[in-house]
Amino acid sequence: MRRIKLLVEYDGTDFAGFQVQGKGERTVQGTLEEALKRIAGHDVTAIAAGRTDSGVHARGQVVHFDLAGRIPGERIASALNGILPRDVAVRRADEVASDFHSRFSAKSRTYVYLLWREPARSALWGRFATWESAPLNLEAMQEAASCLIGTRDFGSFANAGGDPGSTLVREVKRLEVVEIEGRSLMAVRITANAFLRSMVRNVVGMLVCVGKGDLAPSGVPAIAASGRRELNPCPTAPPQGLCLLRVEY
DSSP: OEEEEEEEEEOGGGSSOSSOOSSSOOOHHHHHHHHHHHHHSSOOOOEESSOOOTTOEEEEEEEEEEEOSOOOHHHHHHHHHTTSOTTEEEEEEEEEOTTOOTTTTOOEEEEEEEEEOSSSOOTTTTTTSEEOOSOOOHHHHHHHHHTTOEEEEOGGGOOSOSOOTTOOEEEEEEEEEEEETTTTEEEEEEEESOOOTTHHHHHHHHHHHHHHTSSOGGGHHHHHHHOOGGGOOSOOOOGGGEEEEEEEO
């Protein structure tokens, strides 16, 4: 067996998340495994660095699988792209050591969340950014973001479910809010060693509350320190604005 690492990009709009659900839903994992079986000639389990939710996109998802077939590594990406549907693409494929694990070997993940800030919705950005027509205070959002950088229990930003492991403590290494595309788009970029379920979307939900003036930046530390999602009054941001940008090893 050879272990292969894939760099995968997908538009998550029409997927019920990455992970196979066992209920017949269309998932990224299921789609990849069907294509991999065709080129490998045997059943394949595709394991991802992060199990993105329904509607969430990826530019730099990392997936590994074990291959018994003889297909050369340099041909795997092109072979898969000839089979996969238009909303999934393999950017590259590499043979890696047998102990490499896409999830457990990762040192950090980076997500970006896009907010469309025009008075009217966008036909082009609607699949990849969340429309927020209300004015947002960039400086207040940046101040609130700075309160969440560091190592702490992020339970107040975690939705129920998932597999958090033995602790809810995570290290957020970077969290920034910037304007792009002539201020029509706002991007929230966050890097952490790992994330809890819907953690990024809950962080963004809080930052949007701050940006609208519904929550003062000074109120963020107390909510973060509580470690309890029910004490966080801000809603979870919608999935379509979120994209897994990069995984580092």
